[in-house]
Amino acid sequence: MQSITALLFVAFCIFIITRSLVVQKSWQQWKKQASSGLGFTKSTSTVSSSTHKETLLKDTPPYIFPPIRPRTALRTSMGLRRLEVSNWLTIDKNYNPEHGLRVNLLSSHKPQVIQCLPGSEEACHEVLSLVVDFLTSRFPQHFTVTNTSEGRRIYNSLTNETFVIGQACPNPLEVAARLAMEDFTVLMKDANTGEYRLQASATLFPAGWKLQERIGMSMAKLHGPVPKWKEQLSGHVNRYFDHLTAKSSMERTNLFIQTTPDLFVDGPEMPRSPSEAAITPSDLWVRRERQIFRRLERCGAVLFTVRTYMQRLVEVEGAQVEALKTQVEGWDEDIMDYKGSKIWGETFREWCAQRGLGVEGA
Ligand code: HEM
Incomplete structure (x- = not known):
């Protein structure tokens, strides 16, 4: 009996080690790809206007x-974790379709997608100035600044659009959101309470x-x-926001x-009504946000x-299935509820089970 227990224990240990090795593998593959120059850079470049650093940014792989x-x-x-500043803003193959969606939302749902309270003007100008500096340094093939007699402008060759920049720009946060794939939010400290408030957001x-x-x-x-x-x-x-400096950006x-x-x-x-067809794994999407915090030095x-990145659940493959399952399992019951597991939990659990992975709690 004792030897059977010992055998089972050894088999269990081998199972756990193999699983974690598989999950590690996708991270190692990503790091290898990254350091070989396909996606990640070890460059120490900063978001700065110095010519030397701009050159480094320009040469950084996607x-x-x-x-x-x-x-x-x-x-x-x-x-x-520490931000690799040369990757603050990103451009990839989804740029044009997402840009189209952003433009439509700005015309059809403006109050839902952009709000700037009085007092945020200087900060919004600073945001646009950082965005322009970054995009023209990192992606000079797509973004160029011209000085005309009517002021400075940025040209976006991906969309063939031109925007007024600098103090003459009437809607700097909106322009920033039209140029980038990222959303921008400005938080300002309330002098009375010491708390940070949502002062402007696109x-x-x-x-x-x-x-x-x-x-x-x-x-x-x-x-x-x-x-x-x-x-x-x-x-x-x-406390983190209090101590955030221009050099300690995190993501x-x-x-x-x-x-x-x-x-x-x-x-x-909204949960679907019972008359509707049951949710299947191909109805589910994994939504991931990459969030970055920076101090605006001037203001x-x-x-x-x-x-925001979207991926069909059914397109999550290999070791990523295990990683996703492990992450979801790590959520407390209240977080599960908050994240809507009553809607997708059962389908997700079945999908994992079909891949030989049981999920506790979802
Ligand atoms: C280090 C800073 C922050 C941390 C640790 C944090 C953490 C979280 C967490 C744990 C959630 C629950 C959903 C999830 O699992 O992600 C959440 C939701 C949210 N966060 Fe943050 N957050 C931070 C900063 C911010 C900032 C700066 C904003 C400003 C817009 C923000 C806006 C929100 C909103 C709107 C939600 C959704 C709330 C809801 O469901 O009604 N967060 N955040």
């Missing part, structure tokens, strides 16, 4: 979003929240619906599962940029 991590950040940690792709309802809110209020935010994250985040990622391919989701997902505000 950014590749890293694979899904097997684990979520610890519940009490913010999950931050959020074209919200993950289930309404910008027009949240503008002006403190971080604590903004994160009101997030389970345990107040107890476990609020203080850390406020984090998050992950949602949703039943729509839409990038613009400005309300909670002192905090800049939050978000790039």
